[in-house]
Amino acid sequence: MRAPLDPPEILLLGPGPSNPHPEVSAAMAAPLVSHLDPFFITVMEETMTDLRALFRTMNHHTVPISSTGTGGLETIMFNLVEPGDEVVVGVIGHFGQRLAELAHAAGAVVRPVEAQWGEVLDPGRIATELERRPAKLVALVHAETSTGAAQPLSDIGRIVRDSGALLMVDAVTSLGGMDLDVDGWNIDAAGSCTQKCLGAPPGLGPITVGPRAIEALHHRKTPVASWYFDLNRLFQYWGDEDGTRTRAFHHTAPVANIYGLREALRLIHAEGLEDRFRRHRDAHELFVRRLDDIGLSLFTPESHRLPMLNVVTIPDGVEDAAVRADMRDRGIEISGGFGPLAGKVWRIGLMGANANPTVVNRLVTNLAEVLGR
Ligand SMILES: Cc1ncc(COP(=O)(O)O)c(C=O)c1O
Numbered sequence: 001m002r003a004p005l006d007p008p009e010i011l012l013l014g015p016g017p018s019n020p021h022p023e024v025s026a027a028m029a030a031p032l033v034s035h036l037d038p039f040f041i042t043v044m045e046e047t048m049t050d051l052r053a054l055f056r057t058m059n060h061h062t063v064p065i066s067s068t069g070t071g072g073l074e075t076i077m078f079n080l081v082e083p084g085d086e087v088v089v090g091v092i093g094h095f096g097q098r099l100a101e102l103a104h105a106a107g108a109v110v111r112p113v114e115a116q117w118g119e120v121l122d123p124g125r126i127a128t129e130l131e132r133r134p135a136k137l138v139a140l141v142h143a144e145t146s147t148g149a150a151q152p153l154s155d156i157g158r159i160v161r162d163s164g165a166l167l168m169v170d171a172v173t174s175l176g177g178m179d180l181d182v183d184g185w186n187i188d189a190a191g192s193c194t195q196k197c198l199g200a201p202p203g204l205g206p207i208t209v210g211p212r213a214i215e216a217l218h219h220r221k222t223p224v225a226s227w228y229f230d231l232n233r234l235f236q237y238w239g240d241e242d243g244t245r246t247r248a249f250h251h252t253a254p255v256a257n258i259y260g261l262r263e264a265l266r267l268i269h270a271e272g273l274e275d276r277f278r279r280h281r282d283a284h285e286l287f288v289r290r291l292d293d294i295g296l297s298l299f300t301p302e303s304h305r306l307p308m309l310n311v312v313t314i315p316d317g318v319e320d321a322a323v324r325a326d327m328r329d330r331g332i333e334i335s336g337g338f339g340p341l342a343g344k345v346w347r348i349g350l351m352g353a354n355a356n357p358t359v360v361n362r363l364v365t366n367l368a369e370v371l372g373r
Contacts, residue, residue, distance in 0.1 A: 014335035017195035018351035027263035035253040050265035057182040060241040064204035069172040069193030072205025075229040083107030085136040094146035123155040130163040143173035148300035148311030157186035177308035188213040199352030200264040203257040280307040283355040290364040294373040
């Protein structure tokens with residue numbers, strides 16, 4: 001007979017998932033109700049309200065999509081883009097490339113604007129591209145997890161808004177760990193995940209979609225090329241802004257995951273956004289100082305480093321996979337690099353509950369021992 005499941009306790013310091021907050025895990029084991037139960041409708045409303053506060057938006061259309069982060073981004077892309085639409089995509093790493101692929105899958109004419117891995121895009125590059133030819137949508141990654149770079153968005157938001165295009169942002173890694181001001185920065189749609197800085201397990205893709213984007217959706221000439229991810233259908237379940245349609249079954253929502261997200265959001269707002277962002281910055285700065293003590297440094301230029309995801313240069317002569325395996329044996333997960341950075345960097349996340357000095361000290365002590373430094 002197969003033994004009951006007994007997973008190892010790993011300190012999850014890769015680019016996600018991070019370890020969920022214990023109160024989130026407890027909430028997920030709470031008694032199940034059905035996806036249309038009055039209690040659950042209240043949980044849905046609370047989740048939408050708290051997500052709006054986290055995204056810093058008044059957008060009604062702010063919900064967790066039943067999918068991981070990619071499904072949320074796909075929802076945005078497939079609702080806003082019609083075949084033949086022009087989409088400008090900022091590509092500064094692996095996840096920018098993925099946005100370009102999503103736009104392509106939605107039938108867009110994709111116009112990538114690229115920067116070297118590790119760098120970010122100057123807003124002037126986007127302005128020039130939009131002056132060259134207008135676009136329906138501009139898509140960018142806020143926190144590029146493959147390079148550790150934070151793409152500044154507020155100037156780009158103004159440029160895109162002035163051009164008449166929509167701005168979509170991949171906030172999968174940034175949300176909950178650094179400021180993201182959806183309304184203040186003129187962002188028309190953003191998508192994130194639950195398993196990084198929010199402190200819940202993977203399984204949901206929170207998104208927010210603003211009024212200009214919903215207007216574009218209502219004026220489509222072709223139907224959305226997805227049944228499940230069609231926002232118009234989905235909001236009959238999550239509830240329309242004007243409440244004209246009766247709430248109705250769309251799919252069986254993952255109730256336990258939404259309980260978990262509801263609790264993660266409660267904890268985030270109890271901590272306060274500013275304090276939470278500061279905690280992520282402080283953990284990052286302590287990590288950089290402690291790395292320096294053992295002769296290691298970050299790959300990403302200091303001018304635009306992410307707080308929650310540290311991309312560490314692997315010293316010459318050190319074998320990437322062997323170090324990661326030794327760390328795993330010590331109960332700590334760190335991750336390797338992607339594409340051109342494979343074998344050259346480690347990607348180390350200090351996200352959600354793991355952004356604290358105790359975790360940083362345990363991490364660096366073990367890394368130093370494994371490296372013999
Ligand atoms: C910036 C970014 N975008 C998108 C994704 C994909 O998210 P998910 O794995 O939740 O589908 C990730 C995952 O690591 C990411 O870091």
